[in-house]
Each structure stands twice: as structure tokens, then as C-alpha cells.
């Protein structure tokens with residue numbers, strides 16, 4: 278009898294395994310991730326000749342894109358998700374921050390998450406990441422850095438890790454960033470490993486509180502920990518950009534009081550045009566600007582409440598009216614499990630919408646890239 282049950286169970290496990298393998302081959306490694314990063318049907322105005330011409334002459338910089346998490350070939354023009362290297366090039370991207378997503382909870386609740394569940398684990402298995410990444414968050418970050426280096430070997434992009442490389446203005450430059458320092462696993466030695474792998478921008482928290490900082494979507498949403506204060510200090514000393522996107526209000530306040538140079542909010546909306554949970558308050562916008570930092574306006578639904586190019590410009594206008602044109606930038610969050618109005622190849626639509634909103638050419642240059650370029654130049658070594 279027992280033998281029979283044992284055999285039945287074994288057969289069932291084998292069948293499930295074969296079915297999963299067949300589904301993996303049939304659907305492809307990009308299947309789940311590209312189905313959550315969608316372009317929604319959106320009314321888009323036709324591009325003006327003036328907008329097209331100006332956009333081609335801009336140095337465009339984007340503070341946040343999660344393309345590294347996609348399972349497709351990033352060097353080929355595709356229709357899945359929002360971006361790939363050719364689509365970024367078609368959008369005239371000069372410098373792109375590519376962020377590594379390390380661990381996110383199931384459901385991505387904007388208000389309250391613990392760290393118990395792990396949506397990246399099934400994704401890593403589905404995408405055939407090496408086994409060393411399955412239960413080790415630092416290894417996940419190192420693997421994504423390796424993935425980027427393989428793309429860079431094809432000459433499609435070049436990795437920017439120093440201030441000098443920033444000056445070269447050879448498109449398409451890429452800065453490697455991380456979304457949440459749970460990737461350190463609470464061990465300071467891992468910070469050095471990430472730095473050595475090329476990470477030059479680090480978001481302190483993502484969807485849950487970690488050993489460095491509270492998250493805007495966490496359980497306690499607390500300030501920095503003692504360990505977190507040491508890490509923030511090291512980031513400042515090493516010229517690593519501190520990214521306060523997703524960070525709890527308490528930790529944002531603490532970091533701003535602690536650091537001397539500028540910091541960034543890589544991807545966000547503002548409460549003034551869209552009052553959602555993690556969008557920035559006027560007070561937060563003012564304190565980032567007071568430190569000389571920059572705020573990347575995201576392109577997705579819950580950041581904007583209006584995903585048209587005019588809706589994006591409305592959020593940009595809100596920041597410039599509040600603190601001035603020097604502190605606002607792009608932080609698209611393309612391919613970050615977001616829903617947006619248009620893909621990366623159509624970025625000229627923003628330049629066009631800025632023209633329609635009567636921003637001057639000088640102001641458009643700042644917003645579309647030069648503000649971020651300035652801040653990166655101040656921070657990187």
C-alpha cells in the first residue's frame with residue numbers, strides 16, 4: 278500500500294515537473310515579467326517637427342528602469358514590456374540608470390508589506406538564474422551586474438562608474454543601481470562586493486523594511502538603523518548616489534539631515550498632482566531641492582493619475598513651480614511592473630509636451646537630462 282502511494286506521489290511530482298518545463302519552454306523566460314509591464318491604450322498627440330528636432334539634440338538621462346529583470350534579449354528590438362537597448366536608442370537616451378530588483382513581496386501592497394514572501398525567487402527559477410541566486414540576495418545583485426556586463430560586451434552600452442566617464446557623453450551610457458539594500462543581508466562586507474561589481478546608485482529600501490532603512494510600504498516604516506547610518510556614510514565617502522525612492526518618510530528626513538551633498542529620488546510622483554501613498558509631499562520636494570538633489574518623475578499610473586505626456590509634464594510643472602527647474606528630472610520606471618502610456622522609443626513626446634507647456638529650450642535641456650547629469654557629476658568620484 279505504502280509503496281503504491283509513494284509511487285503515485287513520485288509520478289505526480291514528475292508530471293508537474295515535466296508540465297512546468299514544457300510551459301517554460303513554450304511561454305519563454307520573459308513571459309511573466311513582460312505581462313506585468315504593460316503599455317495601456319493612451320491618446321497621444323502627433324509629434325511636432327520642432328519637438329522632434331529639439332529632442333534629437335538633447336542629452337536625455339533617465340534615473341530609473343528595471344529592464345535587467347526582464348527575461349528577453351535586451352539587445353533586440355521587441356514588443357514586450359516597455360524598453361530594450363534599441364528602443365532606448367530610438368528614444369535618444371544618452372544615459373540610463375538600470376536598477377536591479379532583488380526581492381519583492383507578493384501583491385506589492387503600496388501600504389503595508391513584510392519581508393516573508395519573495396516573488397523574485399520563482400522568477401529567478403523561471404528565468405534560469407544560477408542556483409546561487411535563489412536564496413542569497415547579494416548573489417542576485419551580483420548576477421544582475423554580470424548580466425549588464427554581458428550586454429556591455431556587445432558594445433550596445435557602456436558602463437559608467439566614474440565622473441570622468443560621465444563627461445564622455447558617448448551614448449548609451451548605463452549606471453548600475455540597486456532597488457533596496459536588503460541585498461546586503463545585513464553584512465557590511467557585501468556593500469564592498471556591490472561597489473566592486475559596479476553599483477553606483479543604491480536605493481535604501483524597496484517594498485519592505487530592511488536592516489538598513491524603513492520603507493514607505495513597510496510594516497514599521499521606521500528611520501535608519503545603526504547599520505544603515507554606517508552604510509549611508511560609506512556611500513557618501515565612496516561617491517555612491519543615495520536614492521530615497523520607496524524610503525520611509527522618517528528615513529528620508531534622517532538622511533537629508535545627515536548628508537552634506539545632493540541625493541536623488543529616482544522615480545516618484547508628487548502628491549500635488551496625484552495623492553498616492555509614496556508620492557512626495559511639498560515638504561519632501563523642498564528638502565530634496567534644498568540639498569541640491571533631483572527628483573525623477575515616473576511615467577506610471579499610480580505616480581501620475583494621468584499617464585499622458587501632458588500628465589507627466591503636469592507633475593514636472595508642479596515641482597518647477599514649487600522649487601525651481603533645476604531639481605526635476607525623468608525617472609520613468611520602465612519595465613518596473615508598471616503600466617505606462619507609451620514605450621521608451623517615444624520619449625520625444627515628453628519634449629513635445631514640455632514645448633506645449635511653454636518651457637524654454639534651456640529649461641527642457643535641464644529637465645530632460647542636464648539636472649541629473651549635474652547631480653551625478655557632483656557625487657561620482
Ligand SMILES: [Zn+2]
Nearest residue numbers: 456523544613
Ligand atoms: Zn521602484
